[in-house]
Amino acid sequence: xxxxxxxSYSLSDFLMFGPEVFLRxxxxxxxxxxxxxxIAVAMMLLIAGLLVRGDRLAxxxxxxxxxxxxxxxxxxxxxxxxxxxNTPATWFGWAFxxxxxxxxxxxxxxxWDGRSAASARRWQAGIGWLVMASLLPxxxxxxxxxxxxxxxxxxxxxxxxxxxxPCLLLLPRRVxxxxxxxxxxxxxxxxxxxxxxxxxxxFVLPAATLALTIVGFWFSPRPAQSPG
Amino acid sequence: xxxxxxxxxFLAALAATGLSxxxxxxxAAPGEMAITxxxxxSGEQLPVIGMGTWRTFNVGGDQHxxxxxxxxxxxxxxxxxxxxxxxxxxxxxDDVMGEALETLNAHDKVFAANKIWTRDGGAxxxxxxxxxxxxxxxxxxxxxxxxxxxWEEHLxxxxxxxxxxxxxxxxxxxxxxxxxxxxxxxMEQQPLDFVQLTYNVLDxxxxxxxxxxxxxxGIAVIVNRPFQGGSLFRRFxxxxxxxxxxxxxCGNWAEFFLKFxxxxxxxxxxxxxxxxxxxxxxxxxxxxGALPDQQQxxxxxxxxxxx
Numbered sequence: 001x002x003x004x005x006x007x008s009y010s011l012s013d014f015l016m017f018g019p020e021v022f023l024r025x026x027x028x029x030x031x032x033x034x035x036x037x038x039i040a041v042a043m044m045l046l047i048a049g050l051l052v053r054g055d056r057l058a059x060x061x062x063x064x065x066x067x068x069x070x071x072x073x074x075x076x077x078x079x080x081x082x083x084x085x086n087t088p089a090t091w092f093g094w095a096f097x098x099x100x101x102x103x104x105x106x107x108x109x110x111x112w113d114g115r116s117a118a119s120a121r122r123w124q125a126g127i128g129w130l131v132m133a134s135l136l137p138x139x140x141x142x143x144x145x146x147x148x149x150x151x152x153x154x155x156x157x158x159x160x161x162x163x164x165x166p167c168l169l170l171l172p173r174r175v176x177x178x179x180x181x182x183x184x185x186x187x188x189x190x191x192x193x194x195x196x197x198x199x200x201x202x203f204v205l206p207a208a209t210l211a212l213t214i215v216g217f218w219f220s221p222r223p224a225q226s227p228g
Numbered sequence: 229x230x231x232x233x234x235x236x237x238f239l240a241a242l243a244a245t246g247l248s249x250x251x252x253x254x255x256a257a258p259g260e261m262a263i264t265x266x267x268x269x270s271g272e273q274l275p276v277i278g279m280g281t282w283r284t285f286n287v288g289g290d291q292h293x294x295x296x297x298x299x300x301x302x303x304x305x306x307x308x309x310x311x312x313x314x315x316x317x318x319x320x321x322d323d324v325m326g327e328a329l330e331t332l333n334a335h336d337k338v339f340a341a342n343k344i345w346t347r348d349g350g351a352x353x354x355x356x357x358x359x360x361x362x363x364x365x366x367x368x369x370x371x372x373x374x375x376x377x378x379w380e381e382h383l384x385x386x387x388x389x390x391x392x393x394x395x396x397x398x399x400x401x402x403x404x405x406x407x408x409x410x411x412x413x414x415m416e417q418q419p420l421d422f423v424q425l426t427y428n429v430l431d432x433x434x435x436x437x438x439x440x441x442x443x444x445x446g447i448a449v450i451v452n453r454p455f456q457g458g459s460l461f462r463r464f465x466x467x468x469x470x471x472x473x474x475x476x477x478c479g480n481w482a483e484f485f486l487k488f489x490x491x492x493x494x495x496x497x498x499x500x501x502x503x504x505x506x507x508x509x510x511x512x513x514x515x516x517g518a519l520p521d522q523q524q525x526x527x528x529x530x531x532x533x534x535x
Contacts, residue, residue, distance in 0.1 A: 016286045016319045024290050084288035085319045
């Protein structure tokens, strides 16, 4: 009795919820978390400021803030909200916490040097990152048509992962792959889910992040920017 | 022969009459009886329209959506439905169903059907107990092996559970037209009360072997994916119903699709799933009125195929 035709399965056979329930996750976490979204905004401003500063301490600070953001997404959105309707989200929640531990180790243990890029480039990096982290959450608003459904950095995973990738490029190439594995897996999972749900605007984010992550495996900052 | 009514029967008929008067969507005459089919192994009558929970009741801890789904279930019961089918595979659907049944105080109204979905062939009773606790019921009326998963071990335990009175009926399920050859083999060999399979106006492979076999073996048939996961509406809802649909008892596309299914003589019950009360009302319209005959069923299939 083995006539299972696996080709007859589609991605939608593995999704046990519809777009309405998924989009409500963002509204619910924002309602429950209110007014502590201010912490997420403060974290974004701090990261942008540290990118502008660009010294050894700033690099450590950026990675620690990213670690806090990944813990927030993993323990909050993924495990508490998304996991009950989609079991793999709980597994990703644990993986996000593991990633946060890795980032913390990298921040505290890695022998960062004090070299930094030219001032103009650091300003570009800081402002560019802040603009990106501020605009990406609006994709979820455009998808749901509801401001309460905004997908903030440090609260929801797609924006957090997307905003983390440019910062992870600070890491030396020989260890960077370790930090890009989970973003790669998450983007594949999220892109497949959002495509199947038909939430095409939100699909753009993990798809673009996936491309950026793959580029990140090979791209190295110039020596003046590299910490290692 | 004179019919004697009990007080309970009289009150139920009175309530049904009042209900039918305030629901034009059904177009049911006052006192019109719901269409039922007997479960072959017992003779117990089941309304031909049930309810599934796949992708609809998995709303997690979202109390706003739990309330909406509770309204859907309430409408289902009010319009004469009894059989609700779910599975541990469907995320939080069992938890939500339990919450809705509790809110409606409807544990005695439901014909509770669920599934065993685990590769661990020794975990049948444990999963049955976990799911029962979620639903808040003493026992499931029907417990089924989900998608033939570890079916030999689970079925052996289900037979024992039925003998012990821990479940009333046992069955086995498949969907999407998969593993029909395996299912036929099991139907030929095993003492099943129910099978569950996919059958609709476009997916008609079950007519070849499984439905005739179910009649021959006296097995009740639950039909899942009656709207092909909603795609039948996406494809055909913009098209007009044929002029003869009213004569076949179909006032809208939901009734058209569902009555095609439940008018097959081997089918006991179809289990559409929905998130909206108005769609539930349309679905339950197929529980009343005329059913298409053989000639009309052929015309229905030909009409849809020609669109």
